[in-house]
Amino acid sequence: MMIAVRLLIDVLIVVGAYFALAGTIGILKMPDVLCRMQASTCIPTLGVICISIAGILYAACFLHSADNAVKIAVIALMILFTNPIGSHVIAKGAYKADQRGAKNLKLNPDDYGRDFNE
Amino acid sequence: MIELLIGAVFFALMALSLVFRVAKGPSAADRMVAGDACDNLLCCAMILFSMYTGRGIYLNIALVGAFLGIIDTMLVGRYLEGSL
Amino acid sequence: MQKTRFSAVLATFILCMVVWVLITWSFTVQELAAGVLVSLATAVFSSRFFAHGDSFRFFNPVKIFSLLGYSVTFFSELVKANVNMAKVVYGGCKAVKPGIVKVPTAMQSDYGLALLSDSITLTPGTITMDVAEENGQNYLYIHWIDVAAESGEAAGEAIKGSLEKGTRRVFE
Numbered sequence: 001m002m003i004a005v006r007l008l009i010d011v012l013i014v015v016g017a018y019f020a021l022a023g024t025i026g027i028l029k030m031p032d033v034l035c036r037m038q039a040s041t042c043i044p045t046l047g048v049i050c051i052s053i054a055g056i057l058y059a060a061c062f063l064h065s066a067d068n069a070v071k072i073a074v075i076a077l078m079i080l081f082t083n084p085i086g087s088h089v090i091a092k093g094a095y096k097a098d099q100r101g102a103k104n105l106k107l108n109p110d111d112y113g114r115d116f117n118e
Numbered sequence: 119m120i121e122l123l124i125g126a127v128f129f130a131l132m133a134l135s136l137v138f139r140v141a142k143g144p145s146a147a148d149r150m151v152a153g154d155a156c157d158n159l160l161c162c163a164m165i166l167f168s169m170y171t172g173r174g175i176y177l178n179i180a181l182v183g184a185f186l187g188i189i190d191t192m193l194v195g196r197y198l199e200g201s202l
Numbered sequence: 203m204q205k206t207r208f209s210a211v212l213a214t215f216i217l218c219m220v221v222w223v224l225i226t227w228s229f230t231v232q233e234l235a236a237g238v239l240v241s242l243a244t245a246v247f248s249s250r251f252f253a254h255g256d257s258f259r260f261f262n263p264v265k266i267f268s269l270l271g272y273s274v275t276f277f278s279e280l281v282k283a284n285v286n287m288a289k290v291v292y293g294g295c296k297a298v299k300p301g302i303v304k305v306p307t308a309m310q311s312d313y314g315l316a317l318l319s320d321s322i323t324l325t326p327g328t329i330t331m332d333v334a335e336e337n338g339q340n341y342l343y344i345h346w347i348d349v350a351a352e353s354g355e356a357a358g359e360a361i362k363g364s365l366e367k368g369t370r371r372v373f374e
Contacts, residue, residue, distance in 0.1 A: 013125045020159060022288040024132045027139055027155055029295045033147050038347045039291055040155045041326040046284045051162045058169045067227035071177045072165055074224050078184045079158060084323035086154065086191035091329045091345060093198030094147035109352045111304035112331060112343045
C-alpha cells in the first residue's frame with residue numbers, strides 16, 4: 001500500500017515538473033509579451049495542482065499531520081483563485097503600454113485596437 | 119524520500135533561470151510576468167522542501183508568498199495601464 | 203457604491219472565519235477570539251464590495267453541486283489546453299499566430315462574467331483582456347495564441363463552448 005502511494009507521489013512530481021518546465025521555456029523563448037504570458041499560465045495550473053496533490057498525499061500518509069495538508073490545500077487554492085486576476089490586469093497594461101511606445105506586438109485580427117483606438 | 123528534495127532543487131533551478139528574463143526583458147511587463155512565475159515556482163519548491171524536512175515552518179513562507187504575490191502584480195499592471 | 207447590509211456582512215464574516223480556521227488549524231479559545239475580531243473588522247469594511255444581490259446564494263445545495271460539476275468540466279478543459287501548450291513549447295515555439303478576437307457572450311450577471319472570464323484566463327492559450335457592453339449584449343476581448351477562426355461566434359464556440367454552459371448552470 002505504502003509503495004503504491006510513493007509511486008503515485010513520484011508520478012505527480014514528474015508530471016508537475018514537466019508542465020512547469022514547459023512554462024519556463026515558454027517564458028524564455030516566446031516572441032512577444034502576450035505569448036509569454038500565455039505560456040506562463042502552465043505553471044500555476046497543472047504545475048501547482050500536481051505538486052500540491054503530491055504534498056497533500058505525503059503529509060496525510062507519511063507525516064500524519066492534518067494541519068500541513070490543509071495548509072497546502074489553502075496555498076494551492078489561493079494561487080488558483082488570484083492568478084487570473086493579476087494575469088488579466090497585466091495583459092491589459094502590457095497592451096496599452098505597447099500602443100503608447102514601441103509598437104512591437106504583431107496581432108493578426110486586432111479587434112481591441114480597432115474598437116478602442118480611434 | 120530523496121525525490122522530494124530533487125524536485126525542490128529542480129523547481130528552484132527553474133526559478134533561477136527566470137532571473138535571465140527579469141534582467142533582460144525588453145519591457146516592464148516582461149519583467150513582471152517572469153517575476154510572477156518565479157513566485158509561483160518558489161511556492162512549489164517550498165511545499166516540496168517542507169515535506170522533505172517534515173517541518174511546517176516552510177509552509178508559512180509559501181503561504182505569505184502566495185498571498186502577497188498578487189498585490190505587486192496588480193499594482194504594476196494598473197500603473198502600466200495608465201489609470202493609477 | 204451601495205450601502206452596508208447585515209446579510210452581506212454575515213456572509214463575508216463566515217467566509218473570513220472559515221479561511222482563518224483553515225490557516226491556523228488550532229481550536230483554542232484565544233485563537234478563535236482573535237479570528238472573530240479580525241474577521242468582523244474585515245467583513246464590516248469590505249462587504250459592500252464583495253457581496254452584491256442575494257448574499258446567501260451558495261447555501262443552496264443545488265448551486266454547490268452544479269459548482270462541483272463545473273469544476274470537473276473545467277479541469278478536463280484545463281488538461282487539454284495544457285497538453286496543447288506543452289506541445290507548442292517543446293516544438294520550438296514556432297507555431298504561434300497571435301490575435302485578439304471579440305466574442306459575444308450570453309452571461310448577464312457580474313459574478314457569472316467574472317467566473318467565465320477567470321476560467322478563460324486560467325486555461326493556457328487564451329487570456330481575457332476586457333469586457334464591454336454594447337446594446338445590452340456583453341462582449342469579451344480575448345487574446346488567443348493560435349487564431350483558428352476570426353468571426354465572433356465560431357471563435358466563441360472554439361474557446362468557451364463547454365465552459366459557458368457550466369457557468370450558466372451555476373450563476374443564472
